[in-house]
Amino acid sequence: MLSPLLLICLALLAGALLACAARPAEPQTLGLVEQIDALLPQTQCGQCGHPGCKPYAAAIAEGAAINKCPPGGRQTIARLARLLNRAVVPLDPEHGAEGPRRVAFIREAECIGCTKCLQACPVDAIVGAAKLMHTVISAECTGCDLCVEPCPVDCIDLLPAPSAWQPVAVNDSPARGTPLIGSDRGRGLTT
Amino acid sequence: MSLPTSPRARMHGGINPPGNKQQSLRHPIRRLPLPPQLIVPVQQRGEPLPELLIGIGDRVEKGQCLARGRGERAVSSHAPAAGVVTDIGAQPLPDDQAGGVTCVTIATEPCVASARCLPPLDPVECGNEMFLQRLRDAGITGLGGAGFPTHAKVRAAIGRVETLIVNATECEPFITADAALLQERAADVLRGASLLLQITGATRCLVGIQDDAPAAIASLQAAMTDARFQLCVLPARYPHGAEALLVHVLTGREVPMGRPAIDYGVLCHNPATLHAVARAVLHGEPLISRVMTLTGAALRDPGNYDVLIGTPVAVALQACGLDEWQHSRSLAGGPLLGVELQQATVPLIKTSNCILATTEAELPRPPPSQPCIRCGLCADVCPVRLLPQKLQWFWRSGELDKAAAHHLEDCIDCGACAYVCPSTIPLVQQFRLAKTSLAEQRARQRQADRARERFEAHQARVATQQRLDEQRRRERAALLQRKQAEAAARTETVNAVTASSAPSPQDVIAAALARVQARKAAKRAAEPTALPPEGEAPP
Numbered sequence: 001m002l003s004p005l006l007l008i009c010l011a012l013l014a015g016a017l018l019a020c021a022a023r024p025a026e027p028q029t030l031g032l033v034e035q036i037d038a039l040l041p042q043t044q045c046g047q048c049g050h051p052g053c054k055p056y057a058a059a060i061a062e063g064a065a066i067n068k069c070p071p072g073g074r075q076t077i078a079r080l081a082r083l084l085n086r087a088v089v090p091l092d093p094e095h096g097a098e099g100p101r102r103v104a105f106i107r108e109a110e111c112i113g114c115t116k117c118l119q120a121c122p123v124d125a126i127v128g129a130a131k132l133m134h135t136v137i138s139a140e141c142t143g144c145d146l147c148v149e150p151c152p153v154d155c156i157d158l159l160p161a162p163s164a165w166q167p168v169a170v171n172d173s174p175a176r177g178t179p180l181i182g183s184d185r186g187r188g189l190t191t
Numbered sequence: 192m193s194l195p196t197s198p199r200a201r202m203h204g205g206i207n208p209p210g211n212k213q214q215s216l217r218h219p220i221r222r223l224p225l226p227p228q229l230i231v232p233v234q235q236r237g238e239p240l241p242e243l244l245i246g247i248g249d250r251v252e253k254g255q256c257l258a259r260g261r262g263e264r265a266v267s268s269h270a271p272a273a274g275v276v277t278d279i280g281a282q283p284l285p286d287d288q289a290g291g292v293t294c295v296t297i298a299t300e301p302c303v304a305s306a307r308c309l310p311p312l313d314p315v316e317c318g319n320e321m322f323l324q325r326l327r328d329a330g331i332t333g334l335g336g337a338g339f340p341t342h343a344k345v346r347a348a349i350g351r352v353e354t355l356i357v358n359a360t361e362c363e364p365f366i367t368a369d370a371a372l373l374q375e376r377a378a379d380v381l382r383g384a385s386l387l388l389q390i391t392g393a394t395r396c397l398v399g400i401q402d403d404a405p406a407a408i409a410s411l412q413a414a415m416t417d418a419r420f421q422l423c424v425l426p427a428r429y430p431h432g433a434e435a436l437l438v439h440v441l442t443g444r445e446v447p448m449g450r451p452a453i454d455y456g457v458l459c460h461n462p463a464t465l466h467a468v469a470r471a472v473l474h475g476e477p478l479i480s481r482v483m484t485l486t487g488a489a490l491r492d493p494g495n496y497d498v499l500i501g502t503p504v505a506v507a508l509q510a511c512g513l514d515e516w517q518h519s520r521s522l523a524g525g526p527l528l529g530v531e532l533q534q535a536t537v538p539l540i541k542t543s544n545c546i547l548a549t550t551e552a553e554l555p556r557p558p559p560s561q562p563c564i565r566c567g568l569c570a571d572v573c574p575v576r577l578l579p580q581k582l583q584w585f586w587r588s589g590e591l592d593k594a595a596a597h598h599l600e601d602c603i604d605c606g607a608c609a610y611v612c613p614s615t616i617p618l619v620q621q622f623r624l625a626k627t628s629l630a631e632q633r634a635r636q637r638q639a640d641r642a643r644e645r646f647e648a649h650q651a652r653v654a655t656q657q658r659l660d661e662q663r664r665r666e667r668a669a670l671l672q673r674k675q676a677e678a679a680a681r682t683e684t685v686n687a688v689t690a691s692s693a694p695s696p697q698d699v700i701a702a703a704l705a706r707v708q709a710r711k712a713a714k715r716a717a718e719p720t721a722l723p724p725e726g727e728a729p730p
Contacts, residue, residue, distance in 0.1 A: 042638075052650075123649060124652075140641070
């Protein structure tokens with residue numbers, strides 16, 4: 001009589017242990033908004049009509065279109081489509097066109113030190129003080145364009161970012177004869 | 192004389208391209224005539240500008256220090272020959288197409304005086320620090336290809352490695368610089384190795400060499416007297432020379448991609464580097480020349496030459512009898528890993544081990560690629576067991592994420608897959624581009640994460656600022672209100688006091704008027720000639 005009870009107890013205990021062990025090690029998974037936000041380019045430019053990437057991510061999670069982000073371009077749309085299981089759509093031209101990445105540059109001789117661009121920069125990438133020259137920390141600049149409009153003397157340009165940041169069209173195969181390496185098929189090697 | 196040991200593991204895949212090594216091994220190591228001009232790089236890639244010790248117009252002696260590195264990993268540079276400095280500025284180097292590094296240009300003068308040397312060090316007496324400083328002062332970087340500063344590599348290895356590997360497996364066709372060096376100067380190479388054994392505390396030294404260099408093997412065996420040294424002869428197969436693969440083959444340990452072999456108890460050095468270490472420590476000679484292979488069908492006199500660092504490629508090739516009519520292109524390095532030289536004015540640098548001046552017949556351009564026929568040969572030869580065919584499909588369809596999931600980044604760029612491909616698909620070139628794109632994507636992702644962090648910090652800062660402003664405004668308003676209330680209360684009390692005890696405003700005005708009248712009357716009384724008074728003064 002005792003042994004079946006003991007067996008049942010053991011089985012229950014083992015079951016409880018297994019249930020504990022089966023729980024995933026990392027219980028915290030990113031919410032949908034965070035997952036979408038991770039795919040957005042974090043330019044914080046507001047071209048999508050939302051005040052930053054996170055609000056746009058929240059809007060997408062609630063059903064907004066995924067083609068409103070010009071800095072992200074085709075790639076971001078494709079990734080969002082994959083994440084959300086939606087159709088890949090072309091970029092909405094109403095919000096801007098996809099272009100190479102750019103960084104802001106202040107023509108320092110012309111800067112009057114008004115601090116207006118400092119307040120406009122969403123990532124605090126401009127340094128300067130009142131009535132003193134300002135300058136852009138180009139490594140931190142997202143090229144969002146928001147500092148250009150408030151400048152009273154129009155001394156801010158958006159220049160193409162250094163080549164390391166240029167998007168590479170992934171479908172291009174190397175042009176014939178591109179000397180990427182000297183690797184050639186060995187035919188013709190004489191011994 | 193010691194018997195060779197057998198390798199501990201076999202490399203997966205690999206190819207057996209025609210060796211083409213005997214062309215350059217017909218002669219002993221020779222010297223090139225002194226070039227009229229030397230372009231000596233004084234800056235290492237990724238290092239800050241060095242401290243220049245000379246200026247334009249200065250006369251330099253052979254072996255004189257030109258620049259001292261500033262960074263932790265930077266090394267010194269020396270004048271390979273006596274002469275006059277004519278220029279200091281950025282020059283392109285053979286190992287990259289874009290940009291350049293700071294170089295010192297020297298117009299050489301024939302000079303019989305021997306090189307200015309550092310005093311020889313006693314390896315037993317001097318401490319580790321002095322030894323490492325000497326490697327730095329003598330300008331020694333890895334001569335195998337990557338050019339990593341030797342002092343930094345040795346410093347990282349002190350007390351952490353038990354095996355030193357001498358990587359003498361020159362597996363790429365045409366290159367024989369290490370084989371020639373070992374044939375003639377094996378004793379110096381082994382001396383350098385025993386110095387490093389002593390400094391790092393390693394207990395054994397494995398010399399890995401391929402069986403296609405019998406003369407070098409014989410010379411090594413003759414020079415090996417120490418029981419700590421073991422020779423390991425591998426069957427000739429490309430790419431045995433890749434560091435991680437060689438470590439696996441010789442010790443059985445697998446080093447993950449991107450991790451240094453030092454973390455796995457192994458320090459790996461090229462024989463040329465060890466030779467330079469021995470010369471620098473025991474003889475005080477700075478690294479001003481190296482043995483390199485100048486070969487290819489376009490040269491009348493191919494061979495191994497002791498070349499001064501900074502010799503322009505064109506001058507070196509001319510000295511070997513370049514046939515301009517036959518010459519099609521020059522590669523820095525071998526046919527599989529080499530980089531095609533865009534211009535012949537670039538100097539030969541410490542990492543140049545071979546210049547291959549070929550003809551169209553010897554090394555033809557690859558024919559146009561055909562569609563993949565899924566033969567799977569590429570997967571058979573891949574030494575790191577990737578699936579090049581699959582990676583190629585992912586690359587074509589732009590699915591870099593999938594390519595990364597199939598370990599694209601573990602590719603060592605050896606080019607074995609492209610070599611065997613019957614459709615002549617430029618597989619390794621595609622993988623190189625794909626890896627660049629992937630690295631770029633990763634960098635972008637990092638930048639985006641940083642921008643998000645900064646944006647959130649900005650938002651938080653603005654919110655805090657607004658909250659503080661609001662709080663201050665409220666405080667000010669409250670203060671004003673309180674002050675107003677106080678002022679009002681004060682007037683109230685004053686009013687109350689006036690109302691109770693003081694005379695009414697009308698009385699005050701009447702009294703003031705009366706005082707004025709009185710003063711006027713007094714004035715008139717003092718002047719009797721004036722007009723008679725109009726009114727009576729009050730008493």
